[in-house]
Amino acid sequence: MEENRGLRLLFSQGRGKGPVRRLKAQYLNQIDFNEFGEVISIDILKKRDPTVQSEIQSYYSEVGHMECGGSAEYGVCIAKERNLEILQMEQHTDTSELLLSMGGDFIVPVAPVAINGGKPIPNIEKLVAVRVLEGEGVVFKPGIWHWTPFPVRDHSFVLVSFRLGTPVNDTTVFDLEEKIIMDL
Secondary structure, three states, X not given: OEEEOOEEEEEOOXXXXXXXXXXXXXXXXXXXXXOOEEEEOHHHHHHOOOOEEOOOOEEOOOOOOOOOOOXXXXXXXXXXXXXXXXXXXXXXOOOOEEEEXXXXXXXXXXXXXXXXOOEEEEOHHHOEEEEEOOOOEEEEOOOOEEOOOEXXXXXXXXXXXXXXXXXXXXXXXXXXXXXXXXXX
């Protein structure tokens, strides 16, 4: 295993130099996301009563849960326009991760874990491309493979949250054998 600025590179298998596969992006309401984690959306609020209701607010607690085992950090990813090609995926084994669109829709590739030679790798056969609309978000379970969001337009602003120190201490990157092209 190679160390690179805190990232653990699990294997390098050519970074997409093999065959090309196409993958259609699906809206969150088109897929069962339970295998990967939870969906955060304003639509959730229509299905329940507020926890606190007053003249000045309606507060809904526990619209989602994260497993992080300690203090959480929040950051903002400005996802930049690029080809809709997946060459790598990453995972965090010690924490859930929240991606919430604060501005602009994005697509995020997501895959459960498969084991190859005793090592965790993305299960490419179950890979999905999820289109997250502005104001929606997803919470990945620990260990779920994913990649940096791809903005639908020129950029998107994504609120990111996970256990404190995750980018340096709990990020494993995997180079895919084949290039996967996502379609809108």
